[in-house]
Amino acid sequence: MGRRVPRIVRAAATPILIGDPPLLNVLGVHQPYTPRCIVEIETDDGAVGVGETYGDAEYLALATSLADAVVGTPVTALNGLFDLAYEAGGFADDAAPEFDPAGLRGRRTPSKLVRSVVSAFEIASLDALGTVLGLPVHALLGGKVRDRVDYSAYLFYRWAEHPVADAPSDDWGAALDPEGVVAQARRFASEYGFGSFKLKGGVFSPDEEIAAIKALAKEFPDHPLRLDPNGGWTVDTSVHVATELDGTLEYLEDPTPGVEAMAEVRRRTGALLATNMIVTSFEEIPAAFAADAVQVVLSDHHYWGGLHATRELAAHCRTYGVALSMHSNTHLGISLAAMTHVASVVPELRYACDTHRPWQTEDVITTPHVFRDGAVEVPDTPGLGVELDRDALAALHERWRRLDVRGRDDVAAMRVKYPEWTQPPLPRW
Numbered sequence: 001m002g003r004r005v006p007r008i009v010r011a012a013a014t015p016i017l018i019g020d021p022p023l024l025n026v027l028g029v030h031q032p033y034t035p036r037c038i039v040e041i042e043t044d045d046g047a048v049g050v051g052e053t054y055g056d057a058e059y060l061a062l063a064t065s066l067a068d069a070v071v072g073t074p075v076t077a078l079n080g081l082f083d084l085a086y087e088a089g090g091f092a093d094d095a096a097p098e099f100d101p102a103g104l105r106g107r108r109t110p111s112k113l114v115r116s117v118v119s120a121f122e123i124a125s126l127d128a129l130g131t132v133l134g135l136p137v138h139a140l141l142g143g144k145v146r147d148r149v150d151y152s153a154y155l156f157y158r159w160a161e162h163p164v165a166d167a168p169s170d171d172w173g174a175a176l177d178p179e180g181v182v183a184q185a186r187r188f189a190s191e192y193g194f195g196s197f198k199l200k201g202g203v204f205s206p207d208e209e210i211a212a213i214k215a216l217a218k219e220f221p222d223h224p225l226r227l228d229p230n231g232g233w234t235v236d237t238s239v240h241v242a243t244e245l246d247g248t249l250e251y252l253e254d255p256t257p258g259v260e261a262m263a264e265v266r267r268r269t270g271a272l273l274a275t276n277m278i279v280t281s282f283e284e285i286p287a288a289f290a291a292d293a294v295q296v297v298l299s300d301h302h303y304w305g306g307l308h309a310t311r312e313l314a315a316h317c318r319t320y321g322v323a324l325s326m327h328s329n330t331h332l333g334i335s336l337a338a339m340t341h342v343a344s345v346v347p348e349l350r351y352a353c354d355t356h357r358p359w360q361t362e363d364v365i366t367t368p369h370v371f372r373d374g375a376v377e378v379p380d381t382p383g384l385g386v387e388l389d390r391d392a393l394a395a396l397h398e399r400w401r402r403l404d405v406r407g408r409d410d411v412a413a414m415r416v417k418y419p420e421w422t423q424p425p426l427p428r429w
């Protein structure tokens, strides 16, 4: 007789608001608080698993419905989660895609919403299953091929403070020019040991951002550098930047919006182009790869649909000779644990992964991860290797109840300081 498969007896999707610094990007600035959704499932043998995903209203609504729908299903029924989510959400995958400005995640489609929500349930299930079996999540994915996962420092132009009272604050200070960016990089290198840097661009004129990258290259000649203006530049501007920074960048991320424009930049410069905006779902792969519009895909297990789906993405990339790196958005330790497990099992993920985590001062796990030499150790303890901090979860949920922030809106946050600010067109420069 085989082992009995545990069934899910309880599932919950809890919205929280986490403090976020005033980080600038092409659309505007991060709000003081950003929503995340924490998923918990419990099995009939008492195992508990946790997952984390975007917490904007439409994600939360689907997560809440899916939490009801998974009760009674086997904790191993991961392949069935997608159909269950479509059913629970009551929609079909036929809506016309549009650009999703929230989080700069490329196109918004029902299937991407489903995948983003399913990812948290898949991870919570793997966490619970790992606990039941006494195995780490990476073992359930076929086993780690590395013991540590390298992360890249995520540099942002930023203000010292949010322009509102009672907002969360930190001691990083402003970074609004090359000196500020280099000072930020120095602190990331000394406190976390990061060995590579990505600068979020699209904030100032391209020449100012070129100057910032050159200043970084001068100060850190051995650190790979990346620049990401989130599609903020025209093809000609992208060609100018790529030419100026030829030999300086590890890769150039989403310089310009759309497959054709990216392909033209590639043709005209030969620059290595990465994306988390034009290839964000399986449907977008054929056209982008055929046009040679992208040479590095930034995986993001949230919107690709979880850890198994990330491995499927890796197989596509391997087949077409496209490299893999990893995207991040404002997140906490549950997501970082999931990122670390999946990055440990994908042999071709050789670039340091992005993470926003050092910018967050709060978490919902009892022992937040430590970055040593820019890396996180892959845990061998059962499940994800994290423990939910229920008091912290309750406090951040209480904040969600108290404050009326139900989505990420960098444009609205910018308008607080600059009332005339409107959503910038992409490309902007």
Ligand SMILES: O=C([O-])C(=O)C[C@H](O)[C@@H](O)C(=O)[O-]
Pocket (backbone or CB within 6 Å): 023, 024, 025, 103, 104, 200, 228, 230, 276, 327, 328, 329, 330
């Ligand atoms: O690589 C990216 O495009 C991102 O990390 C998207 C994020 O939304 C980033 O722009 C941010 O946090 O402002």
Ligand SMILES: [Mg+2]
Pocket (backbone or CB within 6 Å): 228, 230, 253, 254, 275, 276, 277, 327
């Ligand atoms: Mg990007």
